Amino acid sequence: MSANPQLDRQGRLQHLLTIDGLPAAIILQILDRARAFHTAGADSRKLPIMAGQSVFNLFFEASTRTRTTFEIAAKRLSADVINLNVAASSQSKGETLLDTVDNLSAMHADMFVVRHAESGAAHMIARHVAPGIHVVNAGDGRHAHPTQALLDMYTIRHFKGAFENLRVAIVGDVTHSRVARSQIHALTTLKVPEVRVIGPKTLLPRDVETLGVHVYHDMREGLRDVDVVIMLRLQNERMQGALLPSREEYFKYYGLTPEKLALARPDAIVMHPGPMNRGVEIDSAVADGAQSVILSQVTFGIFVRMAAMATLAENTR
């Protein structure tokens, strides 16, 4: 394995674990492939690319929505998909994570899609599996959620054409968000000149500026003249803790309303990884409004996941 655990010696993608350190060329390769699937329309509903291959959805943390998007993407590539909710199975029999992975590998798994509450789980599995078996990180702890970031980049490119002249704002709980971390890496790798993060001090990492972003605590300031507004989901569990006063107060200061959105550029788009807390981080008038591209993100997510899986599958040979 090369220095970058995601690439082989020829620099080809073997695992998709994190956006951090992923070359721009590979990101763009996946986005281009996704666009080809998108353009093909109904012709991309059943492709033989992964026929006879087995994809294991290895979810140590429940996420029906994410699991479903990978399941659909894999089935459109003609793979056999096996869903494993691992919390409910062998882990309870005292088997270790790596024993589980070894066993599934021995059943001729071709690809693992891994969701885990602990940061680094997908990396650990990728280091462990035999060559030719691919690992896709579908979210690990607070660390990374690379396919979400890739579909967000696809969405921005689709609506804005290019990355080089944009101002992008990410709003909300950056500290606890693997999505935000992956988005920031993707945006900076793709040379977006101005990335802003907006949120209360309690929800922004102390050293976030070292990632190359500008920090705003006042949402009205932060949104001014941006081309893209990415809202983050406020986890329910945060709202009970000491980090936040109340849902109402959060909405007042950091909820995206039509009035706050008016400060951005008139053609700014609004994104959200879902599921939304309407009335907490986003007003329904914005979520369902003309500038929202939230459902397009979901659609593009299928094409991007197909593209990532197809790229990995083809890099075996």
Next chain:
Amino acid sequence: MSANPQLDRQGRLQHLLTIDGLPAAIILQILDRARAFHTAGADSRKLPIMAGQSVFNLFFEASTRTRTTFEIAAKRLSADVINLNVAASSQSKGETLLDTVDNLSAMHADMFVVRHAESGAAHMIARHVAPGIHVVNAGDGRHAHPTQALLDMYTIRHFKGAFENLRVAIVGDVTHSRVARSQIHALTTLKVPEVRVIGPKTLLPRDVETLGVHVYHDMREGLRDVDVVIMLRLQNERMQGALLPSREEYFKYYGLTPEKLALARPDAIVMHPGPMNRGVEIDSAVADGAQSVILSQVTFGIFVRMAAMATLAENTR
């Protein structure tokens, strides 16, 4: 959308939500199609009709049996099937029903099979989805269960040939039964001349006669000379309430025994939507007897669901 939310302007079926208001011609079209699948035998085990299409089993209420019949039917039409137990997923994250539907639609769902504890849920989803996405109601509250009624009509036609000279009795808890409501609409639409409902006053709706049925509280009277006996399942939860004295007493008055069945025509058939409570609404001697067609109903249910799904899928174009 036309006045009938199930049909498009050309009068073609776009959603299967309820039998109420469904033209006889469409019911018969589905029954004919089901017969074609039935006659084809093993040749109907894998048909390309829905190849490349995605069917979402969206079950907000658990029902392994019903979900399985739709899963089998869809797979025989070569669709990709995604099972979603929604109670356990996004609803718990505070997402609204329509947000869930929007998200799945954005993943290019072609068809939703919806089961929900609340009456009207499937209608609400059908009103909401984009044109070209079809909704099948797999049971909503006490309202409707149209594919069950269609398979019952298929069963009656199969064993009795025609609908025009029949006496049909529906026995049991009509008040709480979406199945009974759909059956009554189907039987009257198909011009069955005499439909009877039999049950204690506490389990029959007050205004049930307005549906065009004859009411009997005495099962021996009600069964006299009928051609078809349809037993309803007595929900366990009813048996604990004030509506019924005891399981034993219910069986005594409204359980179908060989002795009571002897009052019907000698060639009468016995139907039940399953799962049966043996010894409560039906005696095992009848359930497993020569006049029982209960397992045939299950078999026909696959063909009828294939027919309904194929009809919807073909009406997109």
Next chain:
Amino acid sequence: MSANPQLDRQGRLQHLLTIDGLPAAIILQILDRARAFHTAGADSRKLPIMAGQSVFNLFFEASTRTRTTFEIAAKRLSADVINLNVAASSQSKGETLLDTVDNLSAMHADMFVVRHAESGAAHMIARHVAPGIHVVNAGDGRHAHPTQALLDMYTIRHFKGAFENLRVAIVGDVTHSRVARSQIHALTTLKVPEVRVIGPKTLLPRDVETLGVHVYHDMREGLRDVDVVIMLRLQNERMQGALLPSREEYFKYYGLTPEKLALARPDAIVMHPGPMNRGVEIDSAVADGAQSVILSQVTFGIFVRMAAMATLAENTR
């Protein structure tokens, strides 16, 4: 049905319920078929043998690992697979086991893979289903787990070439192990000249010698000069009871360590049906060591299950 409930009158396999009474010729036929799949490599990843057929994984007892191996095997034979966790569904509605089976049969099930906590469940289902429907026992109570034994025989044959000159030791909780029972029947049927069982008196059946095995309570004696060591999983629930002193003490006397393994032949292989309790019945140095073939067992398990299912499916005609 002939005297042997697994065979039809022509002596062809119709159900795979237990190794007890299965002719050596049929065991070897399945092993040969598995070898053909194994040798075919990637060409056996998608075969049309069961296209258009429906396999029901009917698991009354949860076992994600076993269910997954059957699901993969069936999908590689192009069957449609329906997973049913029956504990959570119709059983809770008061339906009997045989009603459930009747209903699924009526949906045109071609094969049932059955896991049940009670011994004899798979036999009961096999006696009940119509001709042409096949039943595979995926573990019933303490009784049998025939596909596990078959894959163990495949593993032994693969590494040792022939059965006729071997010494095989089975170590651990034989009393509660359906795996051990099936292994002993398979080994004796295949004429392995010396089969040993090793364990404390509390975990060996009183009459185990009537099965044709030699009993050892001292592991060091029992392992001497054996060619194959099969470790059994110690169920967690046993460790709390009165049968065993402690995990530590069990490991001391019956855990397989490098030092104890050194008493076996130098080329002895180590097997385990999984999931392993590392540090209880087996030391990690052995589990991951050069003599361990535990992951090969998993791989071979797919081929053996494909072979068993293909054999059954072809015996319908």
